[in-house]
Amino acid sequence: MTIKEAQLSVDNWIKTTGIRYFSELTNMAILAEEVGEVARIMARKYGDQSFKNAEDEVDLADEFADVLWVLICLANQTGVDLTAALEKNIQKKTNRDAERHKNNKKLYE
Numbered sequence: 001m002t003i004k005e006a007q008l009s010v011d012n013w014i015k016t017t018g019i020r021y022f023s024e025l026t027n028m029a030i031l032a033e034e035v036g037e038v039a040r041i042m043a044r045k046y047g048d049q050s051f052k053n054a055e056d057e058v059d060l061a062d063e064f065a066d067v068l069w070v071l072i073c074l075a076n077q078t079g080v081d082l083t084a085a086l087e088k089n090i091q092k093k094t095n096r097d098a099e100r101h102k103n104n105k106k107l108y109e
Contacts, residue, residue, distance in 0.1 A: 003083045010072045024077050031070040038063045 001009070014021050022030070041058050043049045051058070075082050101107060 003086065004081075006068075007072055007076055007082060010069060011076050014076075018083055021073060021077055024074060027070055027073050027077065031067065031074065034063065034066045038067060050105065 021027070038060070041060050041063060044051045046058070066080070072082065075085075076082075
């Protein structure tokens, strides 16, 4: 699925199954909540915290998908073409960081 197809698919789902989009502010709060759920898993799986017994079965991929879903909702609501935005962002980073990371000795340790 392309990013454009994902944006169309989410939009179709929202307008049929979801009835309508939540407000942008509500979706922003939901996005923060979903990112927090990813952070919780990362802190326990890759960081120093441990899982509680009930948390042993976590699905990081599903949590990433939840973040992506809400991000797509916000992009759709605000008229952002995520494909174009990502392409522009990659070019910005390429131009800005062309030499920056090559000269970072910490990345070679």
